[in-house]
Every structure is written in structure tokens, then in C-alpha cells.
Amino acid sequence: MLVLPDDWRPQGVDDLEPGAWQALRETDRSVCVTAGAGAGKTEFLAQKAAYLLQTGICLPPKCILAISFKRDAAQTLKARVGKRCPPDQARRFHSLTFDAFTKNMLDRFRAAIPQPFGPPRNYEIGFPRRDDLEDFLTRSGWRDIGWQKFEKAIARAPLPFDAEGIPPAWRELLHTYWQEQLERPTGTLLSFAMINRLVDYLLRENPAIRRALQLTYPFVFLDEFQDTTYAQYDLVKSAFHGSDAVFTAVGDDKQRIMGWAGAMDNAFQEFASDFNAVNGALRFNWRSHADLVAIQQVIAERIDPNVEDVEARGQRAVDGQVAALWRFDTREQEAQQIAAWIDREIEHGILEPHDCAILVRMRADDVEAELTDVFAAQGLKIRNLARSVGGIAIQELLAEELTGIFIPLLRLGTGERSPGAWNATQEQLQALFAIDTGDERAQERLQRSIEEFSSTLRAAMRDNEQNGESAANVFQIALEFVGADRLRQAFPAYRRDADFERVRTGFITLFCECAEAVDAWSDALDRFEGIGQVPLMTIHKSKGLEFHTMIFFGLDAQTWWSLSPGRDEELNSFFVAFTRAMQRAFFAYCSERGQAIGWLENMLLPAGLERVDGLLHLAVGDE
């Protein structure tokens, strides 16, 4: 059932701000929306997708392509549209990361890439390190140019290097590098930067593929546009420039943290001029309350003295300090008192463990080792999202399609009532088995097969002792029910063996580990998802997330050595992390580890933050 555009209302939220309404109704020409942290950019894109699909402005078989930078951002967007639109509409919303989009294109149209650049089907994906590039440059007699400059040239130079402006000697160097990677005796090795160049070449050389892409996607969303690299932007232009595609680009210059990786200096201006886009702006912050927003603005002004005022829409739900600098004498004291503080907050019903994130500058594994026992003594469990399980980081694994399908599916076997898991399974399998929502008989058949599956799974979980072996077995039952082939066909990201195996192995590894650690299957699945655990992550990986309370851990001059004025991106990263807090943000450091960061204190103390020496008075339960 379609809705008239004038009758359409946002779903899941009461309303949108005026700027968002304007940008949502802009469906004939491209629009470029700038907005600060928590302004609801992701939410706005989800609402705009619902608007286009539910009003029929984007009618079948046309689809919307949404490109994000991070896997969790792409997943969040997809989930929000999935919640608001019936499956046959939600299926036409394709939310992918930039890398997933280019890799899908390569895997589908590899054969159309002109030789000698077309890679074989079984290429491997690699992340060349400094040593690899320096080794190549040394062998080629070009060491003096520096590996970083060469890395940039690989990422930027359009294939087949015949563009004006590329000097002949560079052409030869790049060509030799590509040939080496394509013809390695152990198999072709491509980086995502190279995949981008291949797809850009593919689109420039094949008007029919380009046209098909344009016909499929009359609407294209670009999330976190501030981090678009020159190479990614070239590819967007190769794919859509000159077409009727209507773009909606959203972003925030203050959250630009990928300059080191080649992000454009002035992405918004270039985009607005190339795609004749109108500008829009969002002024609200729905995430954080006014007291936190006031501090955010102090940091924002450091990044951009002309920053616009923001209207805080979050409601303050806590008493006492919402931000402070916590100073400790020793590391032991620091860990113990923070654990005691979190425990007390949980006891008072202010927090759930997973609402309180611990953010570190780097080396989350070391911090995990440092905190685990101290937290355990307090009855708390740390969930290190950066930890790798079977070759994939837990944070990445949790955002995988496979995880999204198998967690609710496995919950059906635990014997606990879970309408959420049942509905999620039904919706996902409906999409996976391509069942039409109007086909009642097919729906009934699906229902029956889910019932049969859940009783088989229940028996397997009930009749076997819960351990790693039985967990692997239970996962296998679920995989056979869904069908590995079907799954891999439905998700292009899993088509190559290596990609599917990496995720499958990661899932089994973590699931087995969780099954060993607790006694009930439902607890194992909760543990897998991080429910009831205190998340630990690096500030870089906090982008796009939000938490009730955040504790920046080890915020001393040594650990955060690079966070200094003049290092714009470090300040931007810090701003991104700080703006994840809905209610409170604390900065902890201890004298044993290093000095306080002077410039940070100089910025935050005048903004109203206090320095608190130790938290002992709080840990004993005093209010």
C-alpha cells in the first residue's frame, strides 16, 4: 500500500526538524546536508528511504543505494529501514560500505575489466604494509620517493595510467607494481584501494554496466560524506555523473577523521558543484542533553571557530556530574575505583553494564588484560570489541549479516520465549527464501519449517552438554537449515570462499567460547552479543555508536601523545568519541602512567569540568 507524499509521516520518532523535512522532500535534485553530532543524520537517511519507498517515488524494480564508511553504520541504516518498511520495500534498500559496494561490483563484473588488469576469480584481499611497499620501491630503485607517496599514487592513479599528468616514469612504476600483485606466484593480491581503481576502470570502460547501475539506483545516499576519499569520489563520478541519479549526501566536517587515508579537503563544495546539489543543514542534537552539548560546543569551536549553535534535544536523566576529569595516583587504584564506580551505578539501577563504554586511545588488548581481573573481582565482565576471534574483530563480527541471521535463529532453540527472535527469523528467512508477502501458502510453509527447525534445535541444545563441541554442532544444524549456498548467494560479501570462511570461523569461535563460559544457551547468546558486559574499544571505533556513559581511560600525555593542538584529526577523533555520550563522559588518568594532558585540561576545565581526585568516596556507596 502506497502513501501519498503529503500524508506521509516519519515513523519511530515524533517528528523531524524543519531542515530534515526540507531535505527529505528534495527528491528531484541532489541535496547535501551538513549536521553536527547526534543531529540524526542516520535517522534522517532511514526516514528518507522510508519516504521514497512508501510513497512510491522509488517504485519497484528501482532501488536505493546507501553507501556508508563503516559496517556498523551500514547495518544500523539497514536495520532502521527494515523496521519501518515491509520486507518487499526494505529489500530495495541496499545499504553497504564503500568497500563492500566496490568489491561486489568487482566480483560481478570482473570479466569486463580490460586486460592486463582483470584479476582472477580467486584473488586475495591484502593490506599492504609499509615494509611491502618499501621493499618494492627499493627493488625498483625508487625508495627515495617514500612509501606513503607511493601508496597515495596507487590509490589515486586511474587505470591504465594513461591520464595526462602521470609522468611516464611513474606510469612504469605503477604498472610494474600492479603486474607484480596480479601475477604473484601464490595468487593475486588486491588491496581495497586497488579494487576501487579496478571498479572505476570497469565503469569508465563499460557504458552498459554503468547504465544498468544508474537504472537500478535512481537514488543514492552517501553517509559520513566528510570522510570520502578522492578515489571514492572519482568512482562515484564514474558511476553516476551526468545521470539523473538524485544524491542525498550527509556529513559533518568536524567528524572528519580520515584525512590521513586520503579523505577530501572540501568534499561538500566539490560535490555540490559537480552534482548541482542544494545545501541543507540540521541544527538539533537528539542524542545528548544541554549540559553535555555545551561542552561539545567548546570542543567544536576549537575545530571550527564559526561553528553554528546547536539545539540540545536529549533529556538529562542523571543527577550529579555529567563530565569530569578523574585523577588517580596508581594504575591499581584507577582500575579498582573505576570498576567499583561502575558497579555502584549498576546497583543503583542507573546503568546496565553494556551502557557504559570504556574508550582507549589504542592497544585495547593490553587494557583488557589490565582491567579483566580487577573488573571480575567486582562481578563485572569487560567486552573487548577490538579482540580478534578467528581472524575477525568482535565489533566487525557483530555487524555481519551472518550474525544478524544466526543469533535470532539460535535463540529459537534455547527454550525461552522470544517473540523478537521469532519475528526476526521469519522476516529474514522470508527475504532469504524470496517469499512474497502476499503469498500466504508460501508463508505458511515457511512458518512450519521454522517450527520444525526450532524443535530440532531445542532437542540438540537440551540433550547435549553445553560446551564448545555442542555449540559447533548446534551452529551446523542452523547453517544446514538456512543453507550455506543460499546465504552466500543472497549476500555478495560472502560469495568468495575466503570471505565466507572468515566470518563463519569467527562466529563459531566466539559462539564456542561463550558456550564454554556459561551454563545456559540463552546466556551464551547474550554473552556473544555483549549483553551485560562493559564494552571496551578504541576511540576510532566508536564512530557512529552511542552510550549512556563513557569513560575515557588512560587519558595521560604519554598514551595520548599525538593528541595535541595542531593535530586536527586527533582533535576531530576526540570530538567524535566525546559526542557518543548521551548522558555522561569522564576522563580518567593516573599519575603513575603519565602527566595530565595540559591542553585538554585547559580546554575542558574552563568549560565547567571539575578535576576529581580518586573515586573512593563514591565506591563505598555514599551519595
Ligand SMILES: Nc1ncnc2c1ncn2[C@@H]1O[C@H](COP(=O)(O)OP(=O)(O)OP(=O)(O)O)[C@@H](O)[C@H]1O
Ligand atoms: N527526529 C528524531 N526524534 C527523536 N530522536 C531522534 C531523531 N533523530 C535521531 N534521533 C535519535 O538521536 C540519536 C542520534 O541519531 P543518529 O545516530 O541518527 O545521529 P547522527 O547524526 O547520525 O549521529 P553521529 O553523526 O553523531 O554519529 C539516536 O539515538 C536517534 O535515535
